[in-house]
Amino acid sequence: MKKATTTLFAQLVGMMPRSILEGIAAQFYKPGNASKFTVWDQLVALVFCHIGGCDSLREIEDGLYSALGSLNHAGGAQALKRTSLAYANARRDYRIFEQFYFKLLEHYADLFNLCFSSKYDKPVYAIDS
Secondary structure, eight states, X not given: OOOOOXXXXXXXXXXXXXXXXXXXXXXXXXXXXXXXXXHHHHHHHHHHHHHHXXXXXXXXXHHHHHTHHHHHHTTTOOOOOHHHHHHHHHHSOTHHHHHXXXXXXXXXHTTTTOOOOGGGGSOOOOOOO
């Protein structure tokens, strides 16, 4: 009998507590926000983009549709159309994901016996090539 495998991407996303993200998103909810899909779907798409090194919305869309099986293992996220993802990126508050990042640091700090100093409170800058 063949063992069922779960992709590394699905395992990584599975380690992210969805309830924490949804709690943060509820604080920022405004009527008229992108509601075609959840903030969880958007996070999965953004993580996929980052890990896959995608340069365009088309690459993200094509990659997500080719990985539909992995999305089922990634908390039931759905593949997004380019326009839906662009709309959500433009209208959802970035602070949702910023706060989620810091909550993940707190959540897993004990697991790795990490001591986070105040240096993590400083801004992080990304340089695009």
